[in-house]
Amino acid sequence: MDTESNSINGMKIEVRNLRTGQVASSITGEVYGSGEYFVTLIGLYSESLIRAGDALEVFASAQSKAFRVSSTRVFVTPIDLERGWMVLPTIEAETIPTETRLLPNFPNPFNPETWIPFDLAQSANVRITIYSMSGEIVRVIVLRNLPAGSYTNRSKAVHWDGTNSMGECVASGLYFYRLEAGSFHATRRMVILK
Numbered sequence: 001m002d003t004e005s006n007s008i009n010g011m012k013i014e015v016r017n018l019r020t021g022q023v024a025s026s027i028t029g030e031v032y033g034s035g036e037y038f039v040t041l042i043g044l045y046s047e048s049l050i051r052a053g054d055a056l057e058v059f060a061s062a063q064s065k066a067f068r069v070s071s072t073r074v075f076v077t078p079i080d081l082e083r084g085w086m087v088l089p090t091i092e093a094e095t096i097p098t099e100t101r102l103l104p105n106f107p108n109p110f111n112p113e114t115w116i117p118f119d120l121a122q123s124a125n126v127r128i129t130i131y132s133m134s135g136e137i138v139r140v141i142v143l144r145n146l147p148a149g150s151y152t153n154r155s156k157a158v159h160w161d162g163t164n165s166m167g168e169c170v171a172s173g174l175y176f177y178r179l180e181a182g183s184f185h186a187t188r189r190m191v192i193l194k
Helices: 078-083
Strands: 006-008 011-017 029-031 037-040 055-062 067-069 072-075 085-088 093-095 114-116 118-120 124-132 137-146 149-151 158-160 173-181 184-192
Touching: 072 085, 078 085, 093 149, 118 124, 118 173, 124 158, 137 158
Parallel strands: none
Antiparallel strands: 006 011, 011 055, 029 037, 037 085, 055 072, 067 093, 114 158, 118 149, 124 137, 124 173, 173 184
16 A cells, blocks of 8 residues: 555544554545544455454654644444444644743642653653752652653653652752753752651
């Protein structure tokens, strides 16, 4: 199959059958206000190309470099094949930040854990170093090869459980955290209250 993809509302859509490895060409469909994309299976359907139970990987890419779109996986049902089309899940694009920033940790003050959010304007290796008030290194957290994006919610921000590099709980007090990402670096303070 050809690997041509359609541009839908500023996004390019490709569908790959994980069983056969083939990428669907001439995908036709429509995006509705809810973000659902209806893809036509007619023209893709033959017993060797698509079957009920096949896993399809949907790749969406934004034409603008200001957005990143991830892939999603769906499974073909007998009903999809019977009607000749299927509904893909909502395709969401994440805005890429224009500048790298270190944000305030949350909660602050905290006990026993906190999250350290940040934005990356470019892909980078990220290092968070936590210091005591006297400047002694308490803990180093290294994250390799992170893509540009916002790491601001609990599922993406750096988690610190209030322990040092040996796994021991640290004392109450003022601590500093430093973000290093490429040539960017910034420092903020946080408080542990027990």
